[in-house]
Amino acid sequence: MTRRPVTARAARSLHAAERLRAALHQLGIATDVHAGYDLALISVWVDLIVWSDGRLYWWWSGRKARRSGRWIYVIHSVDNPDAAARRVAVRYAHLQQIHPLSGMVQEIAS
Template identity: 45%
Template sequence: MAQRTAIQVRANTSPGKPPGAQSAYRLQLDLADFGINSDVHVGTGIALVSVWVDLVIWVECASEGWRYRWWTGRISSRNRYVWAFCPADAHHTAARRIAIRYRELLAGHPLSETIADLAATAETPGNEVAR
């Protein structure tokens, strides 16, 4: 996933963007503070922030306003997904909670050797490889 600069993200959170897109890009910036790369996909009335396998955050408008929603990784006793929710205004809190879920998923589904090698090469000091 390509890492966006803070300038690009700020431009995407400008008042001219749809509210869902603004919230998605704001979350993306907060996730970057935790060292988590993500991609934003904007649709009509909804936006998605793709983070990792089984971790896609839906930015949606509900009766109480815009919110983030993601799967907790649990299934209820009635065999239904258990979702986590956070108001879009609390994007820092959402990013912290998503970072915890990301670390859980990363432990159970680590990077492949090839990707890990590429990431290590990209993080070498002085390397100009864009991530």
């Protein structure tokens, strides 16, 4: 299998994702970071994946446009990952109410 060379854009994306991961960790939110094809993503919870291209973070707001039905995204600059993390944490708290861990997963995690 041939590996793709790491581009500057891919490195910026991963760096931005790691900064957001660290900010979310400070808020007590565990995440996973994945990178590839010049993008990085931070997997936070069911229906909450934050994407980064090294310039911006974006994630689904949970809402759809009235007319088109398209998903509406929240966009935040990577310049302030702490502020982005606080915004993600609000969505995370809402989603935890909608999609709580199952009893079995809670038992394993404790």
